[in-house]
Amino acid sequence: MLFSKQNKSNSKQTSFMKVAVNLLPYSSYQGIETYTRNLINEMIKIDGVELILIKHQETPDFFDFGDKVTEVIVPFKKVLKAGVAIYLQTGIYFLLLKLKPDVLLSTSPASPYFYSKNVITFHDCAYDRFREFANIFSKYYFKSMYIAAKYFARKIITISEFSKRELIDVYKIKPSKIAVVLEGPPALPKVTITAVDEVKQDFNIHGKYFFYVGNSRPRKNLKRLIEAFGAFQKENSSYKLIIAGKIDNRFEDIDGIIAKFQLADSVVRTGFVTDEQKVALLKGAVALVFPSLYEGFGLPVLEAQTLGVPVITSHTSSLPEVGGNSVYYVDPYSEKSITEALSVLVADKELCSRLVEKGFENIKSFSWKQTAFQTLAVLEKSEK
Incomplete structure (x- = not known):
């Protein structure tokens, strides 16, 4: 053998x-x-x-x-x-x-x-x-x-x-x-609470926030995410959305979308982040928001769950295979569905705790x- x-x-x-x-x-x-x-x-x-x-x-x-x-x-x-x-x-x-x-x-x-x-x-x-x-x-x-x-x-x-x-x-x-x-599941670097605070300070991030990591190709659905966050923020003005990853405006004008919905003070673009920075930003987040239209696998879901972070993601493509019953699913083609998910996780702390527990169980399958x-x-x- x-x-x-x-x-x-x-x-x-x-x-x-x-x-x-x-x-x-x-x-x-x-x-x-x-x-x-x-x-x-x-x-x-x-x-x-x-x-x-x-x-x-x-x-x-x-x-x-x-x-x-x-x-x-x-x-x-x-x-x-x-x-x-x-x-x-x-x-x-x-x-x-x-x-x-x-x-x-x-x-x-x-x-x-x-x-x-x-x-x-x-x-x-x-x-x-x-x-x-x-x-x-x-x-x-x-x-x-x-x-x-x-x-x-x-x-x-x-x-x-x-x-x-x-x-x-x-x-x-x-x-x-x-x-x-x-x-x-990814082998992520260990990051201390102090390091989390330092990374947040480096990017001028204060208060509570949702986190997205990935590129800006249209299938990643950033336009709808930003629009949905804008609707959510009308009732939750203290929250921010952090977008980590390389932005390529050949696909979509992300800055223009942020400006259109008047979210310049609420949406933070970090650009490319190291593994250490990504882990720090994930650990400090209310949840990972990953409403992609199309994924072959969806590794960010497992990254977040490895760190004990709740996940909001799409019920499309491979993502249900990866997330199972351990994530909060949305219709990625509906801004309203994404907005509601953000609101639910802010309001329901018990749900967040259950998602974290289920996430830890889910990653054992990989x-x-x-x-x-x-x-x-x-x-x-x-x-x-």
């Missing part, structure tokens, strides 16, 4: 797998990068597996695992995005011939189309469901990857039953080719160790 430990009293070699991991698409710190880092961090603990990380010169430091892995540095920078795309369809084949891995694990759609040992993780079909917000390159580049994977990948991993249904519906991929492997073992089981089966 692949994952059994070697018996030192027996010199016979146990099963062994050499796994190359494609890190070339990554240069920032977002959801897929977090998924990949957590997965690798658990995979390196499993006996019988050699990991080879394929990087570029600007691969982020959070993919540094020291001598626990073998690293291969491709001599170009991620800033040359076209270079990455071209290399993945040309030069990487020669590298893989040299490395001779048993399998290549690509944790994003950006991977060599025709490599016969490729196992790809698809997180969602957002580029197809929200095509009007993608540029022409992204539309066709990612679509070509999904189509190539349908025919040439050994196996496709996805992170929820919802995403599996999406892949079947959008690309007509055979269900037998798709394996569902859920994510785990484990990155389990994710790693299940992923490696898929890789092993793909060899056969």
Whole structure:
């Protein structure tokens, strides 16, 4: 069996797998990068597996695992995005011939189309469901990857039953080719109460607040969240809404939306935050508000629950799989539904306490160790 430990009293070699991991698409710190880092961090603990990380010169430091892995540095920078795309369809084949891995694990759609040992993780079909917000390159580049994977990948991993249904519906991929492997709860840094106060002071945050973390793509539903908060604030003027994460006004003019509803003094945009800052802001929040229209998984839900913070989220896409009965659900297409949720959690302290307790129970169902073992089981089966 692949994952059994070697018996030192027996010199016979146990099963062994050499796994190359494609890190070339990554240069920032977002959801897929977090998924990949957590997965690798658990995979390196499993006996019988050699990991080879394929990087570029600007691969982020959070993919540094020291001598626990073998690293291969491709001599170009991620800033040359076209270079990455071209290399993945040309030069990487020669590298893989040299490395001779048993399998290549690509944790994003950006991977060599025709490599016969490729196992790809698809997180969602957002580029197809929200095509009007993608540029022409992204539309066709990612679509070509999904189509190539349908025919040439050994196996496709996805992170929820919802995403599996999406892949079947959008690309007509055979269900037998798709394996569902859920994510785990995040390993968050410990932050003291003093640190919470210091971070709040750094961002000039005073009093009670709701917290959102994520990007500003339209599917994240920030416009409705801000509008709903504006309606809530008419009766609850002391509360604020904190929006953490990179804002990209190519998608929506978030500042304009805030100004439209006259919320400049009540909505705080922090921009990008570190893990420590995110944890501090979450711990100080009344609740996480995550009314996304579309998620492949929804890791912020588990982040909040790990810290004992109640969660308001959508009853759409994968979020019910992640939240179960431990969150307060809203209709993300209804500002009124979101407003009512904010009001209910402010008024009902017992409900908040129950959500916290249920959240702690919910996260027990998720484990990155389990994710790693299940992923490696898929890789092993793909060899056969």
